[in-house]
Amino acid sequence: MQRYKFYIETYGCAANKNDSEIIIALLLNNEFELVNDPKKADINIINTCVVKQATASRMVQRIRYLSSLNKPLIVAGCMAKAEKERVEKINSKASLISPNSIDKIVEVVKDSLIGIKRVELNGNSNKAKLPSIRFNPIIEIVQIASGCLSFCTFCETKLARGNLKSYRISDIKEKVINAIKNNAKEIWLTSQDNSAYGKDIGTNLIDLLESLIEIEGKFWIRVGMMNPLHFKKLEVEKLAELFKNEKIFKFLHVPVQSGSNKVLNDMRRGYTVEEFLDWINIFRSKIKDITIATDIIVGYPTETEKDFELTIELIKELKPDVVNLSKFSPRPNTYAAKLKQLHSKIIDERSKILHNLIREITLENNKKWLNWKGEVLVDEKIEDGYIARNIYYKPIFLKNANFGDFTNVKVTNIYSNFLVGEII
Numbered sequence: 443m444q445r446y447k448f449y450i451e452t453y454g455c456a457a458n459k460n461d462s463e464i465i466i467a468l469l470l471n472n473e474f475e476l477v478n479d480p481k482k483a484d485i486n487i488i489n490t491c492v493v494k495q496a497t498a499s500r501m502v503q504r505i506r507y508l509s510s511l512n513k514p515l516i517v518a519g520c521m522a523k524a525e526k527e528r529v530e531k532i533n534s535k536a537s538l539i540s541p542n543s544i545d546k547i548v549e550v551v552k553d554s555l556i557g558i559k560r561v562e563l564n565g566n567s568n569k570a571k572l573p574s575i576r577f578n579p580i581i582e583i584v585q586i587a588s589g590c591l592s593f594c595t596f597c598e599t600k601l602a603r604g605n606l607k608s609y610r611i612s613d614i615k616e617k618v619i620n621a622i623k624n625n626a627k628e629i630w631l632t633s634q635d636n637s638a639y640g641k642d643i644g645t646n647l648i649d650l651l652e653s654l655i656e657i658e659g660k661f662w663i664r665v666g667m668m669n670p671l672h673f674k675k676l677e678v679e680k681l682a683e684l685f686k687n688e689k690i691f692k693f694l695h696v697p698v699q700s701g702s703n704k705v706l707n708d709m710r711r712g713y714t715v716e717e718f719l720d721w722i723n724i725f726r727s728k729i730k731d732i733t734i735a736t737d738i739i740v741g742y743p744t745e746t747e748k749d750f751e752l753t754i755e756l757i758k759e760l761k762p763d764v765v766n767l768s769k770f771s772p773r774p775n776t777y778a779a780k781l782k783q784l785h786s787k788i789i790d791e792r793s794k795i796l797h798n799l800i801r802e803i804t805l806e807n808n809k810k811w812l813n814w815k816g817e818v819l820v821d822e823k824i825e826d827g828y829i830a831r832n833i834y835y836k837p838i839f840l841k842n843a844n845f846g847d848f849t850n851v852k853v854t855n856i857y858s859n860f861l862v863g864e865i866i
């Protein structure tokens with residue numbers, strides 16, 4: 443039997459990367475062969491992201507290039523679902539498969555190879571039960587849910603990933619147990635909003651974490667992005683208490699997006715700046731040096747100079763350790779795209795001001811890590827060395843190390859976005 447070769451390229455968040463890990467596992471299990479050059483493949487797959495305008499433009503460019511090779515093409519991921527017409531305008535023959543339909547990848551590939559176009563955009567895959575092959579051999583990305591409960595005015599992801607569908611705790615736990623047995627040392631719990639986990643199936647993130655920390659073995663869990671929603675104050679206290687567990691990274695990613703309640707309301711975020719700060723303060727009161735990561739969108743159409751100043755004030759007060767700063771860009775078919783947009787010059791200026799402030803603050807925060815000694819996990823090989831993480835999820839550059847090892851280091855230098863260390 444002929445073994446068909448496939449090539450896949452992947453963009454976007456951890457969830458999308460894991461979708462590709464699943465696609466690869468399903469195809470390899472069905473006798474397909476993975477190649478790393480689209481010219482050598484019998485069929486090409488692009489797993490797309492549309493989170494920003496610039497990323498979407500890159501997707502268009504890559505779909506054009508892959509189409510020019512005159513081989514069957516499958517467009518997967520968020521663009522396939524949220525911008526079907528745009529994809530079809532570039533390549534009307536390409537098959538389309540949405541993030542929630544990836545369990546159908548084998549049949550879609552088989553049909554596409556014989557010239558049948560498939561459009562699979564309304565699936566219901568249980569990703570906790572699907573196999574996956576890790577891009578990083580020691581990091582298991584575990585999607586705990588798909589979609590979310592929110593209706594943010596700027597977000598195209600909602601159009602792609604839909605309403606919340608949480609996977610069962612027992613399925614997730616089984617996946618994590620198998621991953622640990624197969625040498626995973628880091629578990630990334632990911633979804634579009636981890637704070638919403640379980641609301642559709644009568645459970646929640648606390649129950650999930652309590653179940654996962656019972657699993658035997660040495661591994662660290664990274665809890666991915668949570669909106670400051672869906673938890674009552676007492677539950678936030680309980681969640682923060684759980685983060686003290688030795689298996690959970692002291693790392694909290696809560697995206698605030700703006701320091702202005704008016705803008706948050708316009709974005710339909712569903713919380714106030716004060717509620718966001720409550721979350722952070724509860725976590726900080728229980729875990730002093732917890733790493734705080736947040737996201738800011740600068741230049742939302744209704745953001746005035748005053749609103750922007752409130753964001754600056756918030757960042758000064760919050761002193762976060764990581765800020766994912768994005769310039770607002772209108773996404774097709776979203777409510778915010780219909781609003782009168784701010785001039786790009788204003789957005790650029792505001793972004794630059796915030797960028798400089800964030801660099802100053804994160805550098806200042808990192809001073810406390812100089813000469814720190816403790817345990818890290820070497821979880822990434824880069825060109826000129828390794829990146830290791832301590833239990834606070836601080837990235838520490840090491841010139842020499844053994845990938846995948848837990849080891850002890852001393853921090854010898856600091857920068858605004860990473861630390862430098864050596865093994866002791």
Ligand code: SF4
Nearest residue numbers: 454455458491492520
């Ligand atoms: S969920 Fe968002 S970040 Fe992830 S691939 Fe889709 S658009 Fe990109």
